[in-house]
Amino acid sequence: MRFSQIAAAYATALLMAGTAPAQSQQETPHISLELNKLEASGTACRLSFVMENRSSQDIDAASYEIVVFGKNDVINQMSVFDFGVLPQDKTIVRQFELSNLTCEGTGKLLINGPAGCSTEFVSGHCTTPLSLQSRTSVSLIQ
Template identity: 25%
Template structure:
């Protein structure tokens, strides 16, 4: 038979020693798991701050033919946000079948604090009835106050008043 732990005699002592060892390990693992979980349990101040940022609403307001191009009217509503010196976005136009047709980088700024503006730009070589969807693919630049590309992208809410969808 094996050696008993000091202070433990016979099979009963070994069982008690094994039980004490298992209980100690279980308590250690539980404590470590609680420590690992505690940072996740604390609210993330950075993510809360981002969710509290006022929305930056961008609306696809109108599409109209302009020669061989489709003139696009974008309404940028910064009604509750700080001024932006620059807001450059990466857009993709998809046809009515969902196939990407054109990519365009567009400067929508500057946008004054608590102001709404309309910006026009053309998708050259693309007829308006062929546009089924406009995708805000990314924010290329966002400058003003403490704005970053990431924080601007998180603030943007897209809508459309045209037959073409507009989303991010």
């Protein structure tokens, strides 16, 4: 085999290897929800979330039922968090203050599911999977 044939074969192999990861990295449509920060605010705990709408559509209204557990795994509060409009391929930040809750005593947050969904109103958040992450010591689970 001559050098030019070897070089051509090597270049072809590199090109094929370079396209494989790109194909496997295509994202499944989802909404990314990250618990980014918890901070005390008087007698409340302020929760800061970062969301990214990686679905194939704008979402006009997104609400989720969230259950707050203490570090002892006992339910502390249950609330519906209204994240509002989620434009497609956009990152947003939303903050919620939960009264009579200490951040230090919070163990985990359970996303119980989408809220406000019915047969008459099917928002994109009702059917789009969630991808969860927490940058805090408090777990974010489904």
